[in-house]
Amino acid sequence: MIKINLLPRKVQREIATQDLFLFCVMLVIMLMISGGIYAKNYYDISSMKRDIQNKRKEIESLQSIYREYLSIEKGKKEITRRINIIEGIKEGRALPARLMYDLPGLLKDSVWLKRFKKDENRFELEGRSLESESISDFTERLAKISYMKNVELKSVEDTTDDGITVKKFTLNGEIAP
Numbered sequence: 001m002i003k004i005n006l007l008p009r010k011v012q013r014e015i016a017t018q019d020l021f022l023f024c025v026m027l028v029i030m031l032m033i034s035g036g037i038y039a040k041n042y043y044d045i046s047s048m049k050r051d052i053q054n055k056r057k058e059i060e061s062l063q064s065i066y067r068e069y070l071s072i073e074k075g076k077k078e079i080t081r082r083i084n085i086i087e088g089i090k091e092g093r094a095l096p097a098r099l100m101y102d103l104p105g106l107l108k109d110s111v112w113l114k115r116f117k118k119d120e121n122r123f124e125l126e127g128r129s130l131e132s133e134s135i136s137d138f139t140e141r142l143a144k145i146s147y148m149k150n151v152e153l154k155s156v157e158d159t160t161d162d163g164i165t166v167k168k169f170t171l172n173g174e175i176a177p
Helices: 009-106 132-141
Strands: 112-120 123-128 148-161 165-173
Touching: 009 112, 009 123, 009 132, 112 132, 123 132, 123 148, 132 165
Parallel strands: none
Antiparallel strands: 112 123, 123 165, 148 165
16 A cells, blocks of 8 residues: 655644654653652662761771670670589588498498598499498488488409408489588
């Protein structure tokens, strides 16, 4: 199909001029909008950079306080550890006194103790006796004490102490806190 423009050339030029003017106006408006967006983004970025720098300065100024906080926390942990040790000592101080009070009452004249070793809640007791019956009697009495658990006779053997033949015995058990 063939198109024939029947408008005079003058009208064609006016339409083209109007189109060109409209294009230029739209181009200027688009450039202004783009420039506005660019300016806003530039302002926001520079504002954020200033905020970042301010926050870094603030963090640097707080570093000394943070280091002080860390040293206080370290001191607090050390004090807590010491308090726990003292509390552990307080808990364990009554037991040896009670044990020293109870043991002599359990012994007969023919039994004497040589060594008492305690590791945490376990104990080992070494003693001498003139007769086996006294050893078994002592073991039974020791097992009846409320804070002594799992008392058992580990070994009994004949040995000579100062020219006298005696029975050397070893007891094991647990001490309940």
